Amino acid sequence: MKSDNVRKGIGQGPHRSLFNALGHTEEEMNKPLVGIVSSYNEIVPGHINLDKIVDAVKLGVAMEGGTPVVFPAIAVCDGIAMGHEGMKYSLATRELIADSTESMALAHQLDALVMVPNCDKNVPGLLMAAARVNVPTIFVSGGPMLAGRVKGEKRSLSSMFEAIGTFAAGNMTEEEVAEFENKVCPTCGSCSGMYTANSMNCLTEAIGMGLKGNGTIPAVYSERIKLAKHAGMKVMELYERNIRPEDILTEKAFMNALTVDMALGCSTNSMLHLPAIAHEAGIKLTLDLANEVSEKTPNLCHLAPAGYTYMEDLNEAGGVYAVMNELDKKGLLYTDLITATGKTIGENIAGCENKDSETIRPIENPYSETGGLAALKGNLAPNGSIVKKSAVCDEMLIHAGPARVFDCEEDAIAAIKGGKIVAGDVVVIRYEGPKGGPGMREMLNPTSAIAGMGMGESVALITDGRFSGASRGASIGHVSPEAAVGGPIALVKEGDLIRININEKTLDMVVSEDELEERRKAWILREPKITTGYLGRYSKMVTSGDRGAVLEF
Structure with a gap:
């Protein structure tokens, strides 16, 4: 036994004395x-x-x-x-x-x-x-x-987040929000x-x-x-x-x-x-x-x-x-x-049969012939990005719209709830990646706000942060390289046309290479952010295509 190294032999007497202190019997020690x-x-x-x-x-x-x-x-x-x-x-x-x-x-x-x-x-x-x-x-x-039940329908935590957006849009009362609070996580x-x-x-x-x-x-x-x-x-x-x-x-x-x-x-x-x-x-x-x-x-x-x-x-x-x-x-x-x-x-x-053809579609009748996730690449995400394709409505699988750019989650949420985002927009939230956050926060709040405001079928969201599994809609996260290391998402300007094609797995901004190079030069002249304490150490985290998030201390 590997544990013989701490329990067997004369030299392990001190170790056994400590196991004795735990109340271990001779039978347990063997x-x-x-x-x-x-x-x-x-x-x-x-x-x-x-x-x-x-x-x-x-x-x-x-x-x-x-x-x-x-x-x-x-x-x-x-x-x-x-x-x-x-x-x-x-x-x-x-x-x-x-x-x-x-x-x-x-x-x-x-x-x-x-x-x-x-x-x-x-x-x-x-x-x-x-x-x-x-x-x-x-x-x-x-x-x-x-699952919880609200007015006879099954609900979950994502329903609660979206209820907040619905309330902000004026389509739900405080009493209705409270019902969700008390029932979605039973x-x-x-x-x-x-x-x-x-x-x-x-x-x-x-x-x-x-x-x-x-x-x-x-x-x-x-x-x-x-x-x-x-x-x-x-x-x-x-x-x-x-x-x-x-x-x-x-x-x-x-x-x-x-x-x-x-x-x-x-x-x-x-x-x-x-x-x-x-x-x-x-x-x-x-x-x-x-x-x-x-x-x-x-x-x-x-x-x-x-x-x-x-x-x-x-x-x-x-x-x-x-x-x-x-x-x-x-x-x-x-x-x-x-x-x-x-x-x-x-x-x-063997013998584990499908007992509900709606919850688990038969292989001959899937929801789609391809998988629930897709990795998108393009000049906005050269190293890739991720979208939960199965949670995107058909209308948003292909989308083009003007960029509405925010350097943190909080500013984006304020704009969404303040009615400053309209149908067709592409919300871009950057400096939320592993280094830029630091910590790569989940963006469930802004996606839920978009859905709750009734724009889930007309507004996309792109971020170098990540998305909760509870997010739905054209929510594209994990954009790499992230903004904090000079990735193209750092170079997006307000109003730039963003093109998303989830079917073709592409994510691009309509900007010439010459213009992008000028923006890169300007970005390099900026002062880097300084973070102290534990999160300063954590900001050494990098995201790579072969491993995901990795700490490098």
Whole structure:
């Protein structure tokens, strides 16, 4: 056992004395030491129930002969962090989670790990740590919340954000807004649409690091507790068989994840996180590769905000495995890959039939023949940008309009709510990237304001920040290079004509190369912004096409 380094031999007497201080018995000292990474806290709705999940995991580990030990991981609620300086810290926590988990697992020589995450940066951060530590590992999330109901219709957090815009437009009363506040988030769990948290939990299942239902069983279902017990038991099987993340997180597994991503219509943030996780596994994912996968992968699901179905509906329809079974009908998956179930992908999805042809469209009748995400390139985004194509109405797939330029999110929101943005405009929000923010804030507030003001089918938004999975409409984010390093988005002027063609995957401003070069020269003469403290260090983050967001300290 790896843990023999801290528990066996005369030289480890001091180590054993410290385990004695923990109350460990001789029997426990002779069993594999299994770390349970608990993301429980009392500020994130998706994590308030994780103490129950952790207790169930501990029981499962002990039932199969392991010694469970719990240690924490932090998590930020992106919804609570939205729209103020707190969002500058959110993406940075991914690296903090990965680094601290790696430190704990290796410092204490743990034999295996069970990761218990749920929300946005928590899941990818722990997947990155799993790849680094490379001991037998399994994931069990806290699960999605149930959708709320307002006036008989299912609603979610994105509905709440859009309600604020509707109120600003004078089309909703304060009482109606209050009804949304009290009803859209009715239970614990990750928010109920196909937002970033649920996207990453579903992709954890697809890539082979979680059990069936990890991404979809609602947080409040007792089935979630059973899943946690089984995860605790299963990690002991993985330990006995020496199945490690390096065996599961292969290049073909990431191709499966990209394919399922496109079929589900996951959050654009998955294009930040999957490349970062792949990098830790020694694999390179690019936006061009994502487009190649999208071109041959039908989009089978329109979960909120793209449509009116929610995670509980996906669960009832058969979950991620049912989606994968549909994809396998056209041979779009690698099915011979080993997973954390101890079985192959093919064995996992066998017999997992689609039980609801509206929530999961049959492969013969998809929402579209291509995937839910698209990477756009052009003179405005030479290194690429990302849009959730499945959440864009047909009218906005091709759009041209004048640029309305803002150097921060707050100014853009004020203009949108102040009625200064009109149909046809292209809102450009810059200096919100990894360095420019710093921190690459999510732009859910301005996109929700546009939708709430009734302009979701006539106004586009482009940013070097990023978009929440809850965003919908022609919202193009992750524009690279970002403004802070002199990317073309820094050179856009008020009124420049912007052309968007999501079908052709292009994003351009109608400006001559000579004019752009003159603007570049003028930009270089500007004084750079100085940022101090933690965010100053974080401003060394760079965004690259092969990894996504990476910290370089």
